[in-house]
Amino acid sequence: MEPINSPETADIQPLSPSAPVPPALRDGESYHVFISYSSTDYQWTHCLIDQLEACGLQVCYHDRDFLPGRTVLENMSDCIQESQKVLLVLSPEFVRSRWCLLEANMSLFRDCLERKPIVPVLLEPGVSVPLHLCHLTYLEASDPDFKNKLLKVLCTPNQQLQGSTVLPFHPPSIYNGKSLQPLDAVNEDSLSKWDCGQFSDMEVPDQLRLIIEDQEKYRTAICLWMNDDEKYIVREMKKAIGQANIILSEEKVLMGRRSNSKISLVYVSLERCKHKFSETFSDQVCAEDLFRRALLYFSSGYACCLAQRHFPFPQPSSSGHLEGGVCFCQYVSQQLSVDQWE
Numbered sequence: 001m002e003p004i005n006s007p008e009t010a011d012i013q014p015l016s017p018s019a020p021v022p023p024a025l026r027d028g029e030s031y032h033v034f035i036s037y038s039s040t041d042y043q044w045t046h047c048l049i050d051q052l053e054a055c056g057l058q059v060c061y062h063d064r065d066f067l068p069g070r071t072v073l074e075n076m077s078d079c080i081q082e083s084q085k086v087l088l089v090l091s092p093e094f095v096r097s098r099w100c101l102l103e104a105n106m107s108l109f110r111d112c113l114e115r116k117p118i119v120p121v122l123l124e125p126g127v128s129v130p131l132h133l134c135h136l137t138y139l140e141a142s143d144p145d146f147k148n149k150l151l152k153v154l155c156t157p158n159q160q161l162q163g164s165t166v167l168p169f170h171p172p173s174i175y176n177g178k179s180l181q182p183l184d185a186v187n188e189d190s191l192s193k194w195d196c197g198q199f200s201d202m203e204v205p206d207q208l209r210l211i212i213e214d215q216e217k218y219r220t221a222i223c224l225w226m227n228d229d230e231k232y233i234v235r236e237m238k239k240a241i242g243q244a245n246i247i248l249s250e251e252k253v254l255m256g257r258r259s260n261s262k263i264s265l266v267y268v269s270l271e272r273c274k275h276k277f278s279e280t281f282s283d284q285v286c287a288e289d290l291f292r293r294a295l296l297y298f299s300s301g302y303a304c305c306l307a308q309r310h311f312p313f314p315q316p317s318s319s320g321h322l323e324g325g326v327c328f329c330q331y332v333s334q335q336l337s338v339d340q341w342e
Contacts, residue, residue, distance in 0.1 A: 020155035022056045023084065030082040031060035033119075033154055037089035038097060041123060044141075045089050051147065057154060084158060086116050087150075090138065091123040095181065117161050119153055121146075128181065177322050179307040180208070180253075180265040188261040196237060197261040208265070212251045221247045221255070242296035245303070249295060256303030264307035272321035273329040294332045302331045 022032050033052070037045040042063075049059050060083050066075040080086055088094070120129070120138035129138065139150055153161075183205060185197025201219045204212050212218050221244035241255045241263070248254060249270050256264035274291050281287035305311045311326050313334050320327030326334075 020152055022058075022155050023157045025058065025084070028082065029084055030058065031065075031079070032057045032083065033085045033087050034060040034076075034079045034083035035087045035089065036076070036094075037061070038091055038094040040093045041089050041091050044123065048147075052151070052154070055151060057151075080116060083116070085119055085154060087119045087121060087154075089121050089123060090127050090129065092127055095128055117153075117158055119150070121150070128179065176252075177268050177306055177325050178266065179309075180267060182258060182265060182307070183255075183263040185261040191261050196240075197263075199263065208253065212248075212253060214251070217247050217251060221245075238300040239296060241300040241303075242298075245299040246292055246295050249299070254299050254303040254306075256300045256305075256307055258304060258307070264304050266303050266306045268303075268306060268322065268328070270328050273327055276321070276329050294328070298332050298335055299328070301335070302328055305331070 025032070035045065035049065045061075049061060052059050060079045062072075062075065062079075065079060066072070067078075070078075118136060120136055122129070122138045122140050124141070139146055139153075143149065183199055185191060186200055187198045191197055199222050201222045204215050204218045208218060224240055224244045224247075237257050237260065241257050245254050252267055252269045254266050254268055254270075256266070258264045277291045277294075278284065278287045281290060306325070311331070311334075316326065316330050316334070318330075320330040322328075
């Protein structure tokens with residue numbers, strides 16, 4: 001695909017001449033929509049803004065409407081409060097930078113988002129949709145009718161969007177099995193093939209701050225991955241991540257070794273799988289020990305498969321404990337059918 005700021009993709013198809021009428025602004029509202037985007041997507045976004053404003057929509061965006069002397073988050077919070085809807089222009093750079101800022105400070109303006117419909121716009125295929133947007137239906141910029149679909153949503157009064165998939169914040173069960181932004185080693189550029197990457201343990205990374213309540217659990221887990229300066233073999237790397245997952249699974253997070261410099265992260269609850277182990281093995285001590293061993297040897301591979309949305313075997317015929325996907329005990333069962341405990 002051409003870069004999103006190329007002349008070809010910057011040219012946006014005109015809106016339909018029979019465009020809908022923007023809804024009236026109510027008390028406390030100054031804008032129909034607040035648009036958040038990365039500066040690298042400036043050209044595409046401002047072409048869109050010009051068209052929306054030509055249709056009578058009042059658009060709020062940071063380059064023009066943020067007030068000097070206030071922090072970015074203060075400005076964002078105020079602009080969201082004063083807007084009917086929130087539009088996020090999702091590109092790789094937005095997910096890497098600007099969304100991390102939103103996610104890390106979600107508590108600051110979650111009250112705003114809970115009352116505002118969110119409209120995610122996917123600028124190009126393959127963008128990793130952030131965890132808290134996975135339950136939403138996003139619009140694709142490559143859709144030939146994208147602009148008219150967008151205008152229809154923006155011109156629909158909020159009360160008429162209730163029950164649609166353009167909805168605010170949802171409970172964590174919505175996100176079960178979803179991929180988070182991976183962790184990159186701080187020494188990635190200088191890393192040799194068989195060295196273990198070094199990952200910062202100074203603080204919980206942005207993508208985990210809303211999930212992991214106990215920061216010490218993260219620090220303990222990440223140090224297990226980095227507890228040896230010798231040259232790990234791949235099996236030992238996976239086992240180290242398995243030890244970390246024994247801790248992190250309590251926080252509904254699993255790591256997976258994507259490479260020696262990158263760790264996949266997924267948000268997934270294993271409670272029902274753990275209960276299945278207890279039902280299968282009558283001896284409670286034995287069941288807990290086997291579940292820990294399963295985490296030790298298989299959780300890294302499972303996390304990678306979840307993150308990549310691909311498993312090296314057909315979808316099991318029986319339903320598991322992860323809606324629409326392969327649960328952990330199904331994965332372990334499949335692995336044991338061709339492998340064994342190490």
